[in-house]
Amino acid sequence: MDQKTAVRQLKELERLGRGKPMRLAAEGWKEEWQTLISILMSARTRDETTVFVAEELFSKYKTLSALAGAKPEEMSAIIGPVNFFQNKTKYVIALAKVLVERYKGVPPRDIQKLIELPGVGRKTANVFLSEYGADAIGVDTHVAYISQRLGWTNHSNPHKIEKDLETLFPRNYWSRVNRTCVRFGKTYQSRRRKDELLDSLKKI
Numbered sequence: 001m002d003q004k005t006a007v008r009q010l011k012e013l014e015r016l017g018r019g020k021p022m023r024l025a026a027e028g029w030k031e032e033w034q035t036l037i038s039i040l041m042s043a044r045t046r047d048e049t050t051v052f053v054a055e056e057l058f059s060k061y062k063t064l065s066a067l068a069g070a071k072p073e074e075m076s077a078i079i080g081p082v083n084f085f086q087n088k089t090k091y092v093i094a095l096a097k098v099l100v101e102r103y104k105g106v107p108p109r110d111i112q113k114l115i116e117l118p119g120v121g122r123k124t125a126n127v128f129l130s131e132y133g134a135d136a137i138g139v140d141t142h143v144a145y146i147s148q149r150l151g152w153t154n155h156s157n158p159h160k161i162e163k164d165l166e167t168l169f170p171r172n173y174w175s176r177v178n179r180t181c182v183r184f185g186k187t188y189q190s191r192r193r194k195d196e197l198l199d200s201l202k203k204i
Contacts, residue, residue, distance in 0.1 A: 001151050006168050009150055009201045010180055016197060017183030024182060025050040026131045033064050033099055035131055036107045037092055039124045045082040047186070053079050057092075064105045068096035091119025109134065122159060130175035137165050138178040142185035149198045 025042035029035040034054070042050040057078050061067040076089045095118045099105055107128065108114055114125035127138035137143070139158040143165075147153045153164040165177060188194040 001168060003168060003170065005204060006150075006152060007170070007173060008204050010169070010173060010176065012201055012204065013146070013184045014176070014180045017180060017187050019187045022183065022186060023047065023051055024179060025054070026127050026179075029054075029058075031064075032107050032132070033096070033105060034058055036120070036124070036128050037067075037095065039127050039131075040091060040095065040119050041079060041082050041088050043088075043121075043124070044084065047182070049081050053081050064096050064100055068093060068100050070096075088119065094118035095120065111136070122162070126162070127178055130178060133175070135171045135174040137162050137169075137174045139165075140178065140182065142181040143178055146181045146184065146198060149195065150201060 025038045025047045026035055028051075029038060037057075038050060038054040041054060057067075057075070060078060061070055061075075070093055072089050072093065075092065076085055079085045079088060079092070082088060098117055099107060107117075109129065109132065111122075111125050111129065114120050114128065115122055120128075123138045123140055125138075126136040127140075129136040130138060139147075139162045144156065144158060144161055147161055147165060148156070152168055153161045155161050155164060166174065169177065184197075185194070188197065
């Protein structure tokens with residue numbers, strides 16, 4: 001796979017993913033901590049569900065300090081619709097506490113410091129960073145599947161996929177990869193239709 005072909009394929013994926021308006025979990029938050037927590041909760045959960053739940057959560061706990069002092073059972077009652085909500089309840093409270101105590105309420109913009117935070121993996125950290133203008137590629141299931149199907153990578157390990165994509169794409173395209181693949185993946189729910197379109201991109 002050469003770089004020019006990959007960029008053309010990415011641009012076509014962007015066009016195909018403009019079919020219906022949607023808000024991704026990382027988008028539209030006033031505070032950076034809200035963005036990070038929403039991305040954390042979105043793991044293995046639909047963005048539509050995550051956004052709804054996050055709005056409910058942030059309307060009850062309007063500050064990071066309030067979130068840090070939340071009672072687990074009360075938070076769980078709110079974020080119940082997201083998958084693995086019990087674990088995410090623990091992570092969100094612990095994350096809020098660390099951000100308040102160590103970072104004055106502002107998430108760090110450093111990948112290593114981010115992945116040291118409770119519940120924050122490499123994908124969450126990269127999606128967060130790219131939302132705020134950094135050159136970063138968050139590898140989720142959409143990115144992994146599309147990258148493998150189009151021949152951008154031969155790996156299944158997310159970190160190895162990330163490194164392959166960083167090598168393949170110019171740096172100024174990195175932040176576009178995740179949101180482009182997610183929008184495409186959510187626009188075409190049928191696996192058969194999705195595969196047909198991806199296979200057609202191989203001819204570009």
